[in-house]
Amino acid sequence: MKVDFVAAKTEPADGQALAVLAFEDGEFSPAAEALDAQVGGAVRRAIGATRFKGTMGQTVSILAPSGTAAGRVVVVGAGKQDAFDGRAAETAAAHAYNAVKDTGAERLLIMMPAAGAERQARAALGVRLAAYRFDKYRTTEKPEKKPSVARVDVGCEDAKAAAKAFKDLAALADAISFARDLVSEPANVLYPVEYARRVSALSRLGLEVEVLGVKEMTKLGMGALLGVGQGSARESQLVVMQWKGGPKDAKPIAFIGKGVCFDTGGVSLKPAEGMEEMVTDMAGSAAVAGAMYALAARKAKVNAVAVLGLVENMPGGAAQRPGDVVKTMSGQTVEVINTDAEGRLVLADAIWYCQDRFKPSLLVDLATLTGAIVIALGKDIAGFYCTDEKLAQNLQAASKASGDAIWRMPLPADYERLLDSHIADMKNTGPRQGGSITAALFIKRFTNKLPWAHIDMAGTAWKPNSQAAMIPSGATGFGVRLLDQLVRDIHEG
Ligand code: BES
Ligand code: MN
Ligand code: ZN
Numbered sequence: 403m404k405v406d407f408v409a410a411k412t413e414p415a416d417g418q419a420l421a422v423l424a425f426e427d428g429e430f431s432p433a434a435e436a437l438d439a440q441v442g443g444a445v446r447r448a449i450g451a452t453r454f455k456g457t458m459g460q461t462v463s464i465l466a467p468s469g470t471a472a473g474r475v476v477v478v479g480a481g482k483q484d485a486f487d488g489r490a491a492e493t494a495a496a497h498a499y500n501a502v503k504d505t506g507a508e509r510l511l512i513m514m515p516a517a518g519a520e521r522q523a524r525a526a527l528g529v530r531l532a533a534y535r536f537d538k539y540r541t542t543e544k545p546e547k548k549p550s551v552a553r554v555d556v557g558c559e560d561a562k563a564a565a566k567a568f569k570d571l572a573a574l575a576d577a578i579s580f581a582r583d584l585v586s587e588p589a590n591v592l593y594p595v596e597y598a599r600r601v602s603a604l605s606r607l608g609l610e611v612e613v614l615g616v617k618e619m620t621k622l623g624m625g626a627l628l629g630v631g632q633g634s635a636r637e638s639q640l641v642v643m644q645w646k647g648g649p650k651d652a653k654p655i656a657f658i659g660k661g662v663c664f665d666t667g668g669v670s671l672k673p674a675e676g677m678e679e680m681v682t683d684m685a686g687s688a689a690v691a692g693a694m695y696a697l698a699a700r701k702a703k704v705n706a707v708a709v710l711g712l713v714e715n716m717p718g719g720a721a722q723r724p725g726d727v728v729k730t731m732s733g734q735t736v737e738v739i740n741t742d743a744e745g746r747l748v749l750a751d752a753i754w755y756c757q758d759r760f761k762p763s764l765l766v767d768l769a770t771l772t773g774a775i776v777i778a779l780g781k782d783i784a785g786f787y788c789t790d791e792k793l794a795q796n797l798q799a800a801s802k803a804s805g806d807a808i809w810r811m812p813l814p815a816d817y818e819r820l821l822d823s824h825i826a827d828m829k830n831t832g833p834r835q836g837g838s839i840t841a842a843l844f845i846k847r848f849t850n851k852l853p854w855a856h857i858d859m860a861g862t863a864w865k866p867n868s869q870a871a872m873i874p875s876g877a878t879g880f881g882v883r884l885l886d887q888l889v890r891d892i893h894e895g
Contacts, residue, residue, distance in 0.1 A: 403529065403530060403533035403534075403551075403552075403553075403554065404552070404553050404554070405526040405529050405530060405553075405554045405555075405556065405568075406553070406554075406555050406556070406565075407522065407526070407555070407556050407558050407561040407562075407564040407565045407568070408511070408555045408556070408557055408558070408561055409557070409558070409559075409561055410433070410513065410515035410557045410558060410559050412511065412555070412557055413470070413471055414470070414471055414472040414509070414511045415471065415509055416471050416473075417471070417472075417473035417507070418471075418472060418473060418474075418507050418508065418509040418510070418511065419472060419473065419474045419475075419476060419502045419505065419507040419509065419510045419511070419551075420437070420470065420472035420474070420475050420476070420510075420511050420513065421475075421476045421477075421478055421495075421498035421501075421502065421510060421511070421512045421513065422434035422437050422445075422475070422476075422477055422478070422513050422514075423477075423478050423479075423480040423494055423514060424449070424454075424456045424477050424478070424479060424480065425456045425479075425480055425481065425482060425483035425486065426455060426456040426457060426479070426481060426482050426483070427456065427482075427483075428456065429456070429483050430445075431480070431513075431514065431516070431517075432515060432516045433513035433514060433515055433516075433557065434477060437470065437475065437513070440469050440470060441467045441468065441469035441470055441475075442468075442469055444464065444467045444468075444469070445464065445467075445475065445477060448462055448464045448467075448477070449462055449477060454477065454479065455479065456479040456480070456481070457479045457481060458479055458480060458481040458490065458493060458494065458497070459478075459479060459493065459494075459497045459871060460478075460479035461476055461477065461478050461479065461497060461498070461501040462476070462477045463475070463476050463477075463501065463505075464476075464477070472511075473507060474502070474505060474507060476498055476501050476502060478494050478497050478498045478501070479494070479497075480494040481494075486517075486521070487521070488520060488521055488524035489524070489805065491514070491517060491521035491522070491524040491525045491528065492524045492525060492527055492528030492531070492872060493528060493871050493872065494525070494528070495512055495514075495524075495525035495526070495528040495529050495532075495556070496528035496529060496531065496532035496871035496872045497871050498510065498512050498529075499528075499529045499532045499533060499551065499554060500532055500871055502551055503533070503549040503550065503551045504549060504550065505550060506550045507550055507551060508550055508551060508552050508553070509551065509552070509553050509554070509555070510551050510553075510554045510555070511554075511555045511556075511557055512525060512529075512554065512555070512556050512557065513557040514556060514557060514558070515557055515558060515559045516559060517558075519558070519560060519563035519564045519566070519567040520567050522556050522558045522564040522567070522568075523564050523565075523567035523568035523571050524571065525556050526554075526556050526564075526568050526571065526572075527568070527571040527572075527574065527575055528871070528872055529554045529556075530572070530575035530579075531575060531578060531872040531873070531879075532871055532872050532874065533549070533551075533554075533874075534578075534579055534582055534874050534879075535549070535874060536582065536583065536586040536876060536877070539588075569700070570700040573695075573696055573699035573700040574696050574700070574882070574883060574886060576695065576696075576699060577692045577693065577695035577696035577699060577882050577886070578692060578696075578879035578882045578883065579879070580691070580692050580695050581685075581688040581689055581691065581692030581695075581877070581879045581881075581882050582688075582876070582877040582878070582879045583877075584597065584600065584684065584687075584688040584691065584692075584877075585682050585684065585685045585688050585863065585864070585876075585877035585879075586876055586877045587681075588681055589663050589664035589681045589714070592663055592684075593636040593663050593714055594631075594636055594637060594638055594639040594661070594663055594712035594713060594714060595636065595637055595639060597639070597641075597661065597663060597684070597687075597710075597712050598613045598639040598641050598712060601641050601643065601691050601710065602641075604643070604691075604694070604695060604698065607695065607698035607699055608645070608698050608701075609643050609644065609645055609694060609695075609698045610643070610644040610645075610646070611641065611642070611643050611644075612641070612642040613639055613640070613641055613642075614639065614640040614641075614642070615637055615638075615639060616628065616631075616637055616638055618640075619638065619640055619751075622731055622751075622755065623729065623730075623731045623733075624640075624730070624731045624751040624755070625728040625729040625730060625731075625751075626728050626729075626730040626731075626736060626747040626748070626750045626751045627640070627711055627713060627747060627748045627750075627751040627752065628751075629722045629726065629728040629738065629747060630662075630668070630713045630715055630722070630741075630744040630747050630748055631713035631714060631715075632718075632720050632721060632722060633668055633669070633715070633716040633717055633718040633719075633720055633721025633722065633741075634713070634714035634715070634716040634718060634721075635716075635718065636663070636714045636716075638712060638713040638714075639710075639712040639713075640709065640710070640711060640712065640752065640755070641661075641687075641691075641708075641709070641710040641712060642707065642708070642709055643691065643694045643707065643708040643709075643710070644705075644706070644707050644708075645694055645697045645698050645702070645704070645705065645706045645707075646705055647697065647698075647701060647702050647703050647704050647705065647706075648703055648704045648705040648893065649705075652705050653705070653760075653761060653762055653763040654704075654705040654706055654707045654760055654762050654763065655704065655705070655706050655707075655762060655763055655764055655766075655889065655892070655893070656706070656707050656708070656709070656756050656757075656760060656762035656763075656764065656765040656766070657690040657693060657694070657706065657707070657708045657709075657765075657766055657767070657768070657885060658690065658708070658709050658710075658711070658749060658752050658753050658756055658765065658766070658767035658768070659684075659686040659687030659688070659689060659690035659691065659708065659709075659710045659711070659752075659767070659768050659769070660683070660684065660686040660687055660711060660745045660748055660749055660767070660768070660769030660770060660771065661684040661686070661687030661688075661710045661711050661712040661713070661748070662680075662683035662684055662713055662714070662715050662744060662745060662748065662770075663681075663683070663684050663712060663713070663714045664680055664681055664683065664714050664715065664716070665680040665683040665715045665742070665744065665745075666680065666715055666716055666717055667715065667717075667741065667742035668715045668716065668717050668721050668722065668741030668742060668744060669717045669721050669722070669723055669724060669741045670724055670740045670741040670742040671717055671742075672742060679864060682770060682863050682864040682877065683715075683745070683770050684712070684770075685768075685770050685859065685863030685864065685877070685880070685881075686745075686767070686768035686769040686770055686771075686857075686859060686863075686881070687710040687711065687712065687768075688877075688879075689768050689859070689863075689879070689880060689881025689882050689884075689885065690708045690710060690768055690881070690885070691708065691710060692879065692881070692882035693706075693708070693881070693882050693885035693886050693889075694706060694708045695882075696882060696885075696886040697886065697889060702889055702890075702893070702894065703893065703894060704889050704893040704894065706889065707756065707760050707762060709752045709753075709755060709756040710752070711748035711749060711751065711752035713744070713748055715741070715742075715744045717741075721741070722738055722741055723738075723741070724738060724739060724740060724741060725737065725738070725739070726738045727825060727826045728747070730747075730750050730751055730754065730848065731750075731751045731754045731755060731758075732750070732751075732754045732847075732848055734750075734827045734828065734847065734848075735826040735827045735828075736750070736823075736826055736827065736828055736829065736830050737823040737824075737825050737826040737828070737829040737830065738829075738830050739829045739830055739831045740830065740831045743830045743831045743841070745769050745770070745771045745841075746769075746771065746830060746841050746844045746845055747830060749767055749769060749845050749848070750844070750845065750847075750848040751848075752767075753765065753767060753845065753848045753849060754848050757849070757850050757852065762852065763852070763853075764790070764793055764852060764853040764854070764855075765849060765852055765853070765854045765855075766793075766797075766854075766855045766856075766857065766885065766888070767845065767854075767855075767856050767857070768857045768859055768881050768885075769856070769857070769858060769859065769860075770858075770859055770860040770863050771838065771841050771856075771858045771859075771860055772837045772838040772841050772858055772860055773837070773860060774834070774836070774837030774838040774839075774841075775811075775838040775858040775859075775860050775861060776860050776861035778811075778838060779809055779861060780861055781861045781862060781865060782807055782861070782862065783807040783808065783809050783861070783862065784806070784807065784808045784809075784857050784858060784859040784861065784862045784880065784881075785808070785809060785810075785811045785838055785857070785858040786808040786809070786810055786811065786855055786856065786857045786858070787810070787811050787812075787813050787839075787842040787846075787855065787856045787858075788810065788853075788854070788855040788856075789813065789846065789849070789853065789854045789855075790853030790854065790855075792853070793853040793854075793855055794810060794855070796888060796891055796892055797855055797884075797888060798810070799891055800884055800885075800887035800888040800890075800891055801884055803887050803891070804883040804884045804886070804887040805883065806862075806880055806881060806883050806884035807862070808857060808884070811838065811839060811842065811858075812839065813839070813842060813843060813846060814839070817832070817836060817839055817840060817843055818843055820832035820833060820836075820840050820843075821840060821843060821844055828844065828847065830844065838858050841858065842856050842858065857881065857884075859880055859881060862878060862880040862881075863877070863878060863880055864876070864877060864878065865878050
């Protein structure tokens with residue numbers, strides 16, 4: 403979707419759609435006011451014939467009003483006027499797009515002069531996120547079923563200033579689309595080697611990307627990660643991404659992602675119903691790759707490294723068995739009670755490798771790790787665990803600013819014993835109760851006294867029936883914006 407900024411005096415092209423904002427308590431934006439005057443009060447009359455109150459996301463469409471070239475005018479509720487911040491601008495613009503996208507109009511002009519460059523840019527971001535679509539495998543879809551809107555313009559008092567403010571946000575939109583694409587791809591297309599190839603292509607943005615295969619990982623002693631992948635015909639991969647935008651000697655910030663390209667559960671096989679959703683079990687790594695994309699595309703002044711653990715968890719003849727004992731790169735041994743608790747095994751080696759090699763200042767891992775976190779927090783909020791108060795505060799602030807919702811969970815020392823094994827240093831699962839917590843405690847054992855946070859995003863990665871204006875149904879891109887914001891707050895504030 404192309405979004406441009408145009409001068410506010412621009413009239414909509416013949417027959418195209420025009421959107422203006424109205425606030426709660428009957429307050430019109432300047433553009434809505436001007437339009438209402440231009441069309442002889444038809445906007446206020448139309449609204450008066452509805453239950454429109456100006457609450458966020460309400461829309462009223464007026465067809466072919468006289469006095470304007472627009473074929474359709476959409477009045478979009480934008481909430482309380484004094485709460486009209488960047489977030490509200492994004493959301494309102496996304497609603498404007500959603501209200502018009504299937505009407506047959508090919509262009510939409512969202513008029514928001516006097517909103518300021520920052521909010522105009524954020525409106526463009528809202529449109530970009532709302533207009534995301536993964537339709538490359540729909541070969542027979544009729545054109546009239548596809549969105550008709552191909553171009554959106556935002557009307558500004560200073561189009562140049564808005565375009566400038568949009569530059570970094572366009573990088574973010576591209577990065578989120580990149581992550582959504584990875585999550586949306588089916589597992590027969592996006593297996594570890596192909597995934598690594600797509601990430602390697604990001605070297606065009608100035609990222610350094612290395613790919614380790616089974617041979618290298620065997621040498622490094624990554625028995626936990628390799629154990630997960632050994633039941634698959636697809637080779638496991640470890641992808642290392644580096645962005646060197648900061649001072650030469652500054653320690654990098656580190657992101658680790660779970661990249662299980664498909665999770666059958668392995669020999670501890672999952673039930674058939676709903677198993678297809680496990681194509682999204684690499685969303686943590688996609689968020690991390692997306693965040694690195696954003697940092698590089700906007701040339702962030704920071705050193706960042708990312709490690710993606712890419713495997714496929716299959717029950718092939720060479721698969722690991724329940725009861726197997728594997729040795730992690732850290733030297734600690736693990737009794738694999740349940741082969742479906744594979745994410746933590748992948749993360750254990752990816753995290754250890756990253757710390758060992760890069761000595762990062764802090765480490766954040768993202769993973770679609772447990773069904774238990776979905777039971778606890780639902781589909782809109784991810785769980786997060788943290789060993790450092792400053793990092794926890796930074797994450798909470800970044801969550802608020804980015805809209806990627808997280809809620810802090812505890813790391814109780816008393817629960818450590820739930821991972822005791824009779825044969826090895828630990829087992830890979832505890833009881834069903836508190837399953838997200840024991841998973842976090844397991845991962846913690848592979849972090850080495852550095853500020854660490856773990857985000858269990860099993861619920862938020864995938865929304866088959868999204869109600870959010872900026873998240874089309876499917877892959878959400880959760881986490882990209884959170885990490886990008888975290889870097890902004892910590893290193894660019
Ligand atoms: N990938 C799943 C977690 C998951 C569940 C992601 C639902 C997205 C939606 C993970 O590998 C898994 O299977 N976890 C098990 C752990 C259990 C065996 C201890 C779970 O949560 O049931
Ligand atoms: Mn699993
Ligand atoms: Zn999994």
